[in-house]
Amino acid sequence: MKNKPAYGIDSVDHALHLATLLQQEGPLRVTDAAQRLGVARSTAHRLLAMLVYRDFAEQDEDRRYVAGSVLRRHTVPEPVADLRRIALPHLQSLVARTDETSNLLVVVADQVRFAATVECGQVLRVGDREGKVLPAHLASGGRAVLATRSEAEIRELYGDPDSGVADVDALLRDLRRVRRQGFAMNDQKTEVGVTALGCAVAGPAGAVPAAVSLAMPTARYRRERLGEWVRQVTTTAERISKELGAVL
Structure with a gap:
């Protein structure tokens, strides 16, 4: 990070x-x-x-x-203003239901950028990450989006020795697991003391690849609550996706 x-x-x-x-x-x-x-x-x-x-x-x-x-003068990623506008009310609702911080992330090539953050009200919380950039293969939202790609696309993206991924086969195995379970976890891979889970936002053709994540201090993560959190994040991603389909 x-x-x-x-x-x-x-x-x-x-x-x-x-x-x-x-x-x-x-x-x-x-x-x-x-x-x-x-x-x-x-x-x-x-x-x-x-x-x-x-x-x-x-x-x-x-x-x-x-x-x-x-x-x-430079190639510009697809605009995310409409996506952000649509997603913000849903992120706020997710925070209200979970009392943890939520994020909207967009994926460009092998990186993920935080397009929006809604912080929870707890004293100990994950703060605003808007504008930050992380490797897509490490961030929960990035891996959730990568899991929607084909094996050929992943190999092309990470086949270069300088890509930052030492073992592409291991990454592919991880992405298959993410695809099966429907969400990705990031347990302190990018920031010590922060645990997050992410779900991809399915968009119409031409929509920017995006994901929703829920981030919390690792000290507050409880495995027995994982199913509840996953349902909440999945529901949020689905609601954003549905609204995107109606707009784009």
Whole structure:
């Protein structure tokens, strides 16, 4: 897992976060940017103005900020704004039912990105992971999505010696198990003290590959509650999938 530098500069972090949102999710207004970053509107406006100055952003005729020429030079993953909008109420409902933190993840190539997080209210909890990137073969949501792929696709994705997967056959066995049981577990594979379970969101043709995960402190994980948690996450993924099918 990528950790934030000990001496990170918040303004730089915020600007890069905004650039990522513009490229991957589409247009933003100043109010939207401020809400996503958790900063004042004036701060968001200054950050966006700097992105415009450096050609990372520009304003359209509706005065929304969109990806600028620098960001448009590169291949852009499918937008996830609609997916995020649809998923958020369901993530909130999942948190209300389980009192644990929920996430929406999207998979691009061999990585998974947290597109949204809804934190639970417990003092000891898994915090906001929005914007973080993890290897797909380690994250619960990533493995849930990979389990929907064919063996040939997995071998092509991880066949390179530098892929980070030393034993592709072992990964395939794990993904077959995930496929049979309908969910994937991540027990401290990416972060010590954090356990998560994930289910893939089945989307219509052309939809971005996505998953829902439920994350909790490992100290609170109880095997006897696994079935209950899996049912709740599966139900959430199915509800998002159904709504996606009606929209896309």
